[in-house]
Amino acid sequence: MNQTEQVRLMTDKMAKFVGYIGKKLPDDVIAKLSEMRKQETSPLAKTLYDTMFRNQELAVQLDRPSCQDTGVLQFWVKCGTRFPLIDDLEALLKEAVVKATFETPLRHNSVETFDEVNTKRNVGKGTPTVFWDIVPHSDQCEIYAYMAGGGCTLPGKAMVLMPGAGYEGVTKFVMDQMTSYGLNACPPLLVGVGVATSVETAALLSKKALMRPLGSHNDNPRAAAMETMLEDGINSIGLGPQGMSGKLSVMGVHIENTARHPSTIGVAVNVGCWSHRRGHVIFDKDLNATVTTHSGVQL
Numbered sequence: 001m002n003q004t005e006q007v008r009l010m011t012d013k014m015a016k017f018v019g020y021i022g023k024k025l026p027d028d029v030i031a032k033l034s035e036m037r038k039q040e041t042s043p044l045a046k047t048l049y050d051t052m053f054r055n056q057e058l059a060v061q062l063d064r065p066s067c068q069d070t071g072v073l074q075f076w077v078k079c080g081t082r083f084p085l086i087d088d089l090e091a092l093l094k095e096a097v098v099k100a101t102f103e104t105p106l107r108h109n110s111v112e113t114f115d116e117v118n119t120k121r122n123v124g125k126g127t128p129t130v131f132w133d134i135v136p137h138s139d140q141c142e143i144y145a146y147m148a149g150g151g152c153t154l155p156g157k158a159m160v161l162m163p164g165a166g167y168e169g170v171t172k173f174v175m176d177q178m179t180s181y182g183l184n185a186c187p188p189l190l191v192g193v194g195v196a197t198s199v200e201t202a203a204l205l206s207k208k209a210l211m212r213p214l215g216s217h218n219d220n221p222r223a224a225a226m227e228t229m230l231e232d233g234i235n236s237i238g239l240g241p242q243g244m245s246g247k248l249s250v251m252g253v254h255i256e257n258t259a260r261h262p263s264t265i266g267v268a269v270n271v272g273c274w275s276h277r278r279g280h281v282i283f284d285k286d287l288n289a290t291v292t293t294h295s296g297v298q299l
C-alpha cells in the first residue's frame, strides 16, 4: 500500500469510528448508567434512566446519533514518532470528520468565530481540536475521540488560586461550578478536574481526565481520596438523572495533576454528560485498529 492509500484507509477508519461513537456509548458508561439506575428509588429517576437506555437502543436500531448535539470533535492523539502517518495525521483527522459529518450524518456544529458562519462540515479554523502527546521510539498511534457537546462544555472553568487557598480552595472551586452550572450538562456527569500551575495546564488536564475509564483513580492516594470525596459531595447535591433530582449526580470525578509552582494552584473543571461519547482506538504501524472502549467494533 502506498502512502496515499494508507492515508485513505486511516481516514475511512476514523470516519467510521467517529460516526460510531456518536451512536453508541462506550461499554464503561453503559455499565455505570445501568448500575446508577439500580440505585435510584424514585419513579421519575428510574423512568429517566429507562429513557436513556431506550435512546441507546433506538440510536442503534435507526442508525442515527443518540444525541442531536454531536458536538465539536476533539482528538487526543498519543502518537509514536515512528508511526508511518504521523505527518498526515492532523489533516486526515479533519477529513475524517467531514466524511463522518455526511455519512453518519452529524449535526453541523462548527461556526467560524467572528464571521458567525456555520461551515456545514463540522470543521473550521482549528476544528477539530487535536491535542498531541508525542511518544518516542513507538510506531503505534492511540487516538481518543471525543464529541464535546455544548451543554457539557458550558460548566467548564479554569482559574489560578492563591496558594493559601489550598486543597479546600480546589474543592470550593469544583463545588461552586457544579452547584451553579452542573445542570447545563445533562446529568449524571463525569467531572474532570485538573490541578497544576496555570490555567492552560490545568484546563488541558481537566479534559484529559475525561478520557480515563470510569472507575479509574489518580495514581496518588491523596488525589484518589479527593476524587472520592468530591464524588460524594457532588452526589449529595442530588441532581439526579437530567437534573430532575435523585440520589446520584455523577458517574465519577477524575483528577489529573502535575507538579506546580509553590505560589499558585491552577485548577480547572471540565464536564462530560450522561451521553459521554468518547472512544479510544489504537492503530499499529500496519493500520490495524483496535478499539478498546466499545466491544465488538471492527473498523
Ligand code: SF4
Pocket (backbone or CB within 6 Å): 067, 068, 069, 149, 150, 151, 152, 184, 185, 186, 273, 274, 275
Ligand atoms: S449535555 Fe450531552 S446529552 Fe445533553 S444535549 Fe448536550 S451532548 Fe446531548
